[in-house]
Amino acid sequence: MTDQAPFTLKGRNPDVLTCIANLSNDEVFTPPEFANRMLDTLAEGWAAANGGADIWADSKVTFLDPCTKSGVFLREIATRLIKGLEGEFPDLQERVDHILTKQLFGIGITRLTALLARRSLYCSKHATGPHSVAAVAFDDNDDGNVWFERTEHIRDGDRCRVCGAGKTFLDRGPDEENHAYAFIHASDISTRLGELFGGTMHFDVIIGNPPYQMTGGAGGTSDSSIYHLFVEQAIKLEPSFVSMVTPSRWLAGGRGMDEFRATMLSCGKISQLVDYPVSKDVFPGVEVKGGIGYFLWSKSHEGQTAVTTIRGEETVGPVGRDLNEFDIFVRDPRAIKILHKVQAKSEPSITEILTGDTPFGIATNFENYEQRAKAGDVALHLVKQGKRLVGYLPNKFIKKNAHLVDLWKVLTPKAGSDGGQKIPDVVLGKPLVVEPGSVCTQTFIAFWADSEAAALSIRSYYTTKFFRFLVSLRKITQDALRGTYMWVPQQTWDRTWTDAELYEKYGITEEEAAFIESMIRPMDTGVA
Known part of the structure; x- marks a missing residue:
């Protein structure tokens, strides 16, 4: 080894691999x-599988x-x-x-x-x-x-x-x-x-x-x-083991x-799953929507997965979890009991009164609208350069859900917060109650209602922390499409809903309520 550099990998100051810039957010x-x-996780898994x-x-x-x-x-x-x-x-x-x-x-x-x-x-x-x-x-x-x-x-x-x-x-x-x-x-x-x-x-x-x-x-x-x-x-x-770093969005979306x-x-x-909801906790200066994580897949493993969630200085777990309990993975084990209480009532999902993506077949970049209404036109709610606007267009541009045009609607932005990057999280964008004779672009999805009173009741429910907490369990990235609302049950649309009423209805304990309150920010709709 007289002509070779000594094989000493520790003790460098600094380690060059901590100093190089990333190629991109994807590499x-x-x-x-x-x-x-x-x-370390691999070594633990190997030892467990090999005596x-x-x-x-x-x-x-x-x-x-x-x-x-x-x-x-x-x-x-x-x-x-x-x-x-x-x-x-x-x-x-x-x-x-x-x-x-x-x-x-x-x-x-x-x-x-x-x-x-x-x-x-x-x-x-x-x-x-x-x-x-x-x-x-x-x-x-x-x-x-x-x-x-x-x-x-x-x-x-x-x-x-x-x-x-x-x-x-x-x-x-x-x-x-x-x-x-x-x-x-x-x-x-x-x-x-x-x-x-x-x-x-x-x-x-x-x-x-x-x-x-x-x-x-x-x-x-x-x-x-x-x-x-x-x-x-x-x-x-x-192989005996596979361990890879991936965006966490596959757990619930993507x-x-x-x-x-x-x-x-x-x-x-999967014997172990380690989840970082905030990607910058792993990769400083890099934002990966929905967070980052890694798993240990073991050919010989059977049974539960040890799940660890790390957010800043807080570590939850490892907790033994059945990954296939739901169709998606609920990241925080503290939410499971709350979800079980809600599902135990077997109520219809609010998705039954919620449109899918592009509610009326009008794209986000749609430009063929007018500033003033003509006879027979419908109002078009859109966002342009970050501002909510109202334009007008004839019925011929409505490609989907024409039967909803003459109903009251609660519009909600398709894009909300960044999937829990910051806690407490607002989760969803501000809702907008609109009168019959109106549609929207792909920027929104829409709840529909038979009356103004029902639409206002839906809006009050939407703004509760309880509602947005249930959405957050399925919303792992910025987009909040119809499927992210699947676990939100319908209510009767005859009142202004509050968290206190909902906590009582579903038997949410003081500890569980405190957990919800710690995770979800109040929503100011600007409505008195």
Whole structure:
């Protein structure tokens, strides 16, 4: 080792991986402290499944980071193995060579991150370079076991059939990053890994922080989530453990997440789930709507999941939970008893008097309205440049729910707060009672009522903390679409509702009421 840098990974001041800037909100570098928390969770799971064995003292365990960026997972695993395998390999160089050639593997997501990962793991961007701690171990393979080559999208018209990437990415030249991640663009991932690393590959542990979405994935302005594709591909490889960082929005929402959520919540293989409702508690300076978290999937696990929720200095759990108790995951276990009390009455859901998205078929950016009404026009409620306005249009523009035009309505903004990023949370935007002869753009969804008195009663109910608390259990991101109101029961629309009446009706204890009050902010509608 006379020509190589000593393999000492601790004691740097500062650790360079705590200093580098993120590539984007979707390709976020994992802080070393957070990576080590995940590795602690992995070690606990391994010990529980293997009679108390120490994973870091096992020279046969193989690890794959299929979406390595900074190389932090591989580096921190190497550090632990170097200490744990000292008894089996007393010679440091022999130990390092074994770990780096036989146990640790990574797939870079870009050329840059592959170089960065090699620098973190081998102390050199060239695995066989003069400063590499394992230069003699890789022969002529300068990439070592951290692989990257440009992968092509699988084109289906103007988008990628796998990840939904649009023309922006599909049409990039050979010298540009096209973000076609190799791990998820392989129809037979086992065979592909054999091609990348040589021979039949089996990994005991797959761990990483995958990219979260493809911007403009449908060839337009929408974003296509892709992090779940990494999880699904990893599980296909049948490892003993999978642990990945993901946005928490899959627990209760997210476009295209229904099948993934149902599978993950019902599989019974998630032994631990750690949830951070505020993403900045994990990634300072980065906001991921709905928060961030990680899970430990264990092939041998059966039964409940140990769930831990961390918000700032407050930690709730670990609490044993059945993840499939509901169709979505309720993040805070303190809410479960309250929800059970509400559901015990088996009342109709308020969604029965609530429209879906784009209530009247009029898009948010609709411009074909007038400032003044003409004979036969209906009022159009819209938001433009952050201001609520009223315009007028003829009936011919109403494409949906024409039967609701002449009813009283309570309009509620489709977008509310950011899914509990700040507590207490207002949850929903201010409601607006509108007269018959009115419609709205996609900015709103609408409750309907037969009379003004009923509409005012619905508004009073909507503004209670009780109502918005029940919505918050299903609302994990900014959008509050019809499904987020599913657990709110209907009432009789003959009074002004208050929290005190609702707490009494549903048998909410003083402790439970205090919990609701601590989570939900008062709503000032500006109405006397």
